[in-house]
Amino acid sequence: FFFFKQKTAYEIAQRLVGSEMCIRDRVSTQSTWDCKIDMAKGLIYAITCILVCQALITDPHLMKPPTTQKYNYNVRTETFDNYVDHFTSPVNAKFKQLYFIVDDFWDKKGENLFVLHLCGEFPCSFPQDRLFPIQLAEEHKGVYIEIEHRYYGTSQPAKDWSLNNLRYLTHEQTLADYAHFIESMNAKMKKTEGITPKWIVIGGSYAGGLAAWFQLKYPHLTIGSLASSGVVTPLNDFWRFEKQIVADLFEENENCFNIFKYYQNVVEQKLLRTTEKERMEFLKLFTADTSISNDEFMFYFSDMGALFPQYSSRKFICSFVKKLNESAIPIEKQLQEYALEGKKFGTVLSDYTFKKIRNETIDIHGGFIRQWVYQFCTSYGWFQTPDPTKSLRWKGMTLDYWYRYCQGGLGEVKIPLVNHTAAMFGSGQVAQYGTHIFFTQARSDPWRWVGINELHPENPNIEVGIMDCEDCGHCRDLYTPKDDDAREVKEVRARFRVTLEKWLKNSQFPNEIYFLSLKKKKKKKKKKYSALI
Numbered sequence: 001f002f003f004f005k006q007k008t009a010y011e012i013a014q015r016l017v018g019s020e021m022c023i024r025d026r027v028s029t030q031s032t033w034d035c036k037i038d039m040a041k042g043l044i045y046a047i048t049c050i051l052v053c054q055a056l057i058t059d060p061h062l063m064k065p066p067t068t069q070k071y072n073y074n075v076r077t078e079t080f081d082n083y084v085d086h087f088t089s090p091v092n093a094k095f096k097q098l099y100f101i102v103d104d105f106w107d108k109k110g111e112n113l114f115v116l117h118l119c120g121e122f123p124c125s126f127p128q129d130r131l132f133p134i135q136l137a138e139e140h141k142g143v144y145i146e147i148e149h150r151y152y153g154t155s156q157p158a159k160d161w162s163l164n165n166l167r168y169l170t171h172e173q174t175l176a177d178y179a180h181f182i183e184s185m186n187a188k189m190k191k192t193e194g195i196t197p198k199w200i201v202i203g204g205s206y207a208g209g210l211a212a213w214f215q216l217k218y219p220h221l222t223i224g225s226l227a228s229s230g231v232v233t234p235l236n237d238f239w240r241f242e243k244q245i246v247a248d249l250f251e252e253n254e255n256c257f258n259i260f261k262y263y264q265n266v267v268e269q270k271l272l273r274t275t276e277k278e279r280m281e282f283l284k285l286f287t288a289d290t291s292i293s294n295d296e297f298m299f300y301f302s303d304m305g306a307l308f309p310q311y312s313s314r315k316f317i318c319s320f321v322k323k324l325n326e327s328a329i330p331i332e333k334q335l336q337e338y339a340l341e342g343k344k345f346g347t348v349l350s351d352y353t354f355k356k357i358r359n360e361t362i363d364i365h366g367g368f369i370r371q372w373v374y375q376f377c378t379s380y381g382w383f384q385t386p387d388p389t390k391s392l393r394w395k396g397m398t399l400d401y402w403y404r405y406c407q408g409g410l411g412e413v414k415i416p417l418v419n420h421t422a423a424m425f426g427s428g429q430v431a432q433y434g435t436h437i438f439f440t441q442a443r444s445d446p447w448r449w450v451g452i453n454e455l456h457p458e459n460p461n462i463e464v465g466i467m468d469c470e471d472c473g474h475c476r477d478l479y480t481p482k483d484d485d486a487r488e489v490k491e492v493r494a495r496f497r498v499t500l501e502k503w504l505k506n507s508q509f510p511n512e513i514y515f516l517s518l519k520k521k522k523k524k525k526k527k528k529y530s531a532l533i
Contacts, residue, residue: 113142123153224436357409377406
C-alpha cells in the first residue's frame, strides 16, 4: 500500500502471471536444534547436547521442529469460471479467475484443511517471500490455494477498464467470487474424493480486510480467517497514517526525521517557489516527462517516504539518508539517489500520474493503479492527509486535494461512500459480530489505525495478535519464517497455530488479546492497547 497501499502486492516481489504455467519454488529449511551426537565422545557430550535442546524447546508451537527435507512446491496454475455479477438475475456472464494450487502434501484421510490465500489489488503470483500460509497447509497435510482478485492480472470480467465496466469492482462482488469458488470446490471434492474441506481464508492488508469481511458475511463456508494487517475501517481523513510514520522515524532518531523533512522542503522549494524554467530542470532529474504537475510529483515524493517504515525498513532508510546527507554530494544528486532507492522498493513516479490512472486499456502484467484508485475513491477513502501537528507529507494534500484527485483521475465519481461501507463492513460490525477471525497488527504499521487493535467486550470469537516489536511493519507475520525474526512475530504465528488447531477441532478459544513483548511478560503487567480512532 503506497498510497495505492505501498505494495500489498506481495510487496516489491516479481510478478509472474500467465494463463498456464507451473512454478517450482524450492524451499529449504534447516534444523536449528539438530543434535548430532558422536557417541565416541562419550556420555557427557550427549547429555549436554540433550539439555541444550530441551532449553530451546520452550513452546511446542513457537519452536516447531523444522524439517530438514527440501520440498519442491509444484504450483499448478488453473482458472475458474466465476460470475461477473452475482446479484443480478438471470446470472449468466462469466470470466476466468486465476488461481494457484499446491497439493503436494495433501493427506485425503487427514484433516482436509484447505487454505485459501487471497491476493489483493495487484496481478497475482505465487508468494515467493510469504510462505507462512503455505506452511500452515503443509503442517496440516492440507491444500494451499491462492486466488486472484477480480479486475487484476488475468482475472478480467470486462473488455476494458472504462468507468462503466468498473461498476462490478466492489468488495461485495469480490466476496461473492470467493464464496462461489469455495462452494464449487466443495461440490467437486464431495463428488471426486468424498470429503468436505475445512477452509480458512488468509489475506494481508486490503486482502486481510477481505478475509475478515468474508468471515463476517459467509461464516458458514469457513472455519476461520487470518486477517494480517487487515484494513476494515473505511474513512476519508486518514491523518493517523502520517502520524505513525513520523513517530516511527522519531523512534529511530530525530535526525532521520529532520533529513526527510529537509528533503521535502527542498522539493517544495524547487517546484513551488521557483521559475518555470528552474522547475522544468528540476523535474528532469527524475523523469523525461516534464508535463507532470506539481500535485502529481508532490504526491509521489510525499508517499515515497512512507514506504520504508511501513515495511520494516526504517533502520535501512535512516542509515541510507544519513550517509547521503553527510556526504559532499549536492542536494539534487542526494534526491536522485533517494528516489532510485524508492524505485527499488516499488515507488514509481509514473504510477502517480493522471495519465496512468486514466488509462482504460487492460494490462494483465502490471496494471493495478486505475482499479485501486477506483476502489478507494468510491468505497474506502483512506486519504492520507498531513498530520495536523507534525508531518512529512506535503501540506497541500488536504481532503479537497483528494477529492480533486479522484475527479481528475476517474471523472464522474462521487465522494467515497465510506459511511455506507462502514455500516455494512466496518470495524464496528466486524468486532461485534465477526466469528473466528484472528487479526494481527504490527507496532510500526500505519495501516493498523484502520484495523482491529482491541477486542469487543461482548464478542468472545475474535483474537488480536499485536507484534509489539521494533521496526515490525505491514503484514510481517505472513512473510516466510526465519530464525532471526523478532520473537513477537514468532509468538503471533505460534498463537495462530494454536487457534487454528482449535478451529479444526471445532472448539472455542479464549477472548484474549496477545501483547507480545518480552519485557511486558517478564514484568507480568497487563497494558491495555489503544483502539483505533
